[in-house]
Amino acid sequence: MESVYGAYMGMVLLGFVHGLNSYIFVCSNYNMFLKIIISHAFFLAFTFSINNCFDIRSDERQEEKRRKNPLASGHITLKEGLIQSFLLGSIGLGVTFIWFNEESFLIYSFLLFLSLAYSVPPLRFKSVPIIDLISHGLFFGTLLFQYGLLVAGSMALEFFPISISIFICSIIFELRNQLDDIQADKSSGTRTTACWLGPIKTRELLRRLLILHWFTLLLILWLNDYKIALAASGIILTLSVLLWRDFKRCVKLTDVFTAFVYSYSALMHLIPLLIA
Numbered sequence: 001m002e003s004v005y006g007a008y009m010g011m012v013l014l015g016f017v018h019g020l021n022s023y024i025f026v027c028s029n030y031n032m033f034l035k036i037i038i039s040h041a042f043f044l045a046f047t048f049s050i051n052n053c054f055d056i057r058s059d060e061r062q063e064e065k066r067r068k069n070p071l072a073s074g075h076i077t078l079k080e081g082l083i084q085s086f087l088l089g090s091i092g093l094g095v096t097f098i099w100f101n102e103e104s105f106l107i108y109s110f111l112l113f114l115s116l117a118y119s120v121p122p123l124r125f126k127s128v129p130i131i132d133l134i135s136h137g138l139f140f141g142t143l144l145f146q147y148g149l150l151v152a153g154s155m156a157l158e159f160f161p162i163s164i165s166i167f168i169c170s171i172i173f174e175l176r177n178q179l180d181d182i183q184a185d186k187s188s189g190t191r192t193t194a195c196w197l198g199p200i201k202t203r204e205l206l207r208r209l210l211i212l213h214w215f216t217l218l219l220i221l222w223l224n225d226y227k228i229a230l231a232a233s234g235i236i237l238t239l240s241v242l243l244w245r246d247f248k249r250c251v252k253l254t255d256v257f258t259a260f261v262y263s264y265s266a267l268m269h270l271i272p273l274l275i276a
Contacts, residue, residue, distance in 0.1 A: 007173070008140055010262070011166055012040045015148020017266045018159060020273060035099045036151050039108065040144070042092030047115040047139075049085040053078060054119045058181065058188035065184075089116075104150040107143060114139035127189075129196035132178075133171045141170025161223065162265065165216035168209055169258060175206045176251065203247065210254050217261040224268045 016036055052059070052069045059065040059072035066072045071081050089112050096108040117123040118135050125135040142163045149155050178185070178194035179202055185192050194202040221228055 011144040015145035019152025019154035046089040
């Protein structure tokens with residue numbers, strides 16, 4: 001899961017890089033890079049902290065998650081966990097208000113609200129099938145990318161394909177996590193999409209989302225360099241046919257392809273700024 005957490009940080013930084021619009025901005029605002037990492041770190045800390053507060057029942061049933069959840073393992077009380085979450089969210093909101101523009105502050109506030117609504121009753125979106133995926137795709141996906149764009153001071157329709165791709169990518173992360181936790185979630189009464197559909201239908205949905213995600217990645221490559229997109233299409237088509245029945249390898253292939261496309265698109269945007 002650590003690699004997935006890193007992916008959420010990467011979504012913000014991807015938006016930040018794409019939002020840069022001049023070499024002067026890159027050089028004169030390098031401290032902005034550190035500030036966005038700090039503000040996002042507080043958001044991540046708040047999100048996982050508040051989630052721990054209301055996932056005690058399910059995390060108690062899994063040894064690995066119990067060790068990572070200080071409430072489930074008995075190291076802190078629920079009251080202490082809630083106070084910690086409130087402080088983390090408040091600090092993140094405060095530094096965002098001080099450091100960044102009004103639009104960035106508003107989207108950061110919405111990110112905090114969605115992550116709160118995802119975990120905390122009575123909304124608790126993570127227990128509402130389909131809504132759990134949509135909300136996750138927003139606050140742990142598209143909105144993170146948009147936040148990075150706004151901090152850098154840019155927003156345009158040209159970033160729409162990447163926003164959609166990241167939304168689907170985040171949903172894929174969530175479905176994979178739900179499949180791993182399906183028994184614990186059922187036992188604790190958390191009705192996720194995976195619990196609602198069952199493991200077989202969830203895997204089928206995940207396969208279809210993987211295909212859709214590949215198409216969005218190929219579109220991003222095409223918009224940057226159609227020759228590379230054609231080459232990637234051939235490679236992906238060949239590997240997907242070979243690995244289609246091997247679900248785990250198919251998922252890993254998607255992870256590698258996703259990292260490559262996002263990194264490549266960021267470099268193609270950044271290099272002209274540096275050599276201009």
